[in-house]
Amino acid sequence: MMPRHLAVIMDGNGRWAQARGLSRSEGHRAGTEAARNIVTRCRELGIGHLTLYTFSKENWARPKDEISTLFDLLTVFLKKELNSLREQDIRLKILGELSEFPFGVRQVVAHTIKKTENCKSMTLNLALNYSGRDELVRACKKMISEGVSEDEITEESLSGYLYTAGQPDPDLIIRTSGEQRLSNYLLYQAAYSELYFTDVYWPDFTPQELDKALEDFNRRQRRFGKTGEQI
Template sequence: MTPTFDTLPRHLAVIMDGNGRWAKARGLSRSDGHKAGTEAAKTLVSECRTLGIEHVTLYTFSRENWARPKDEVAFLFDLLVRFMKREMPSLIEQGIRLRILGELSELPLTTRQAIKMAVDRSAKGNRMTLNLALNYSGRDEILRACRALAAKGLAPSAITEDAFAAELYTAGQPDPDLIIRTSGELRLSNFLLWQAAYSEFYFTDTYWPDFGTDELHKALAAFATRARRFGATGEDAQHDRAPAGDES
């Protein structure tokens, strides 16, 4: 039976970490770990959709990940393409819209084509938005937004937080209420640096392939106990999420 929570994040973001260590501990290849990681991602997305979480962002591939061995990078992109093709009917049936955060022009042609098809086919989904942070860098996203504002020739006084946020990949979506990181690491790793200003964090030693629904429920239960003040103090402090922008 699916538990109920007094408070759920409107936007949940996840740094999926530990596929390689999970595989090594079992005498398996890193490829096996990545395959298991995709199944964990499928489980999490489906459960978030059931619970009613509106936005989920998964840190899928960072710009720093290009430093990994070429065969591993090629396998990751091939796995992504196969996963999207296999899961697209389910995403559409569940009303899940796919969006991509990151610089796609640097990806292999077959990967870009598969992504475009998946984004187009899922565009009418209105029950949940699934963001894949792919070839993503938080610092690069901030620089990209600065360049876009400069190109528009805005006066300094016109460069507001709202104007800046409108140039980010996440434009039109609320900032993440909760960011989960698996495998015991305690850092953001260049992920959603602007958007994470008032996010709650949940760290677990569990490797990503083992992060199932029970682990998700533990994280959500912990989030439900947090008093979110957004910089305020005292009796008037907010104990829930800040107002968020409408979905574009």
């Protein structure tokens, strides 16, 4: 059984590059290629929603030249892959606040969103300038500004104010590079997500590695608070 929604923390580009005597930029470039392959594999498998942790709010603390490289890679990726996304019937959505991004980046992102808005087979969420805590604060503020009453505040109504509104919560969250934490990623949505950690650095996370993660996922019994006998 495939997860309806797969989320990935793409970690380890810098360490992958360092181990090979390459620049961090080369690591991010290799990571972009890995992302392209994983998107294609998820579409082949019929996974309906894929979320990639692309740039967190905390990433602004990185060196400016590295941030610039990340923005360049993002724009090149979207320009290069637009036709492929449309051919594969993949819709692009953004989780996060783009107002702080350079104008050129925002233009490319908006263009890609517009050109793929009618695609139905898969939704590709890129978490950009994203923070799980900030997402919750933003949702609460929006509910208050719209006059939502206390009685109307439920788990379901709050979910409707998140970036992922209308999408299922992640069934599986994968993190590469050996780190074992969520790093402020989809905190509300991850309540019942299965977690899969691998020592493989992101640039080496191939479709075959994804298949291994999915095999592990399928061996698990998701109880959602029930006993094994009730499942």
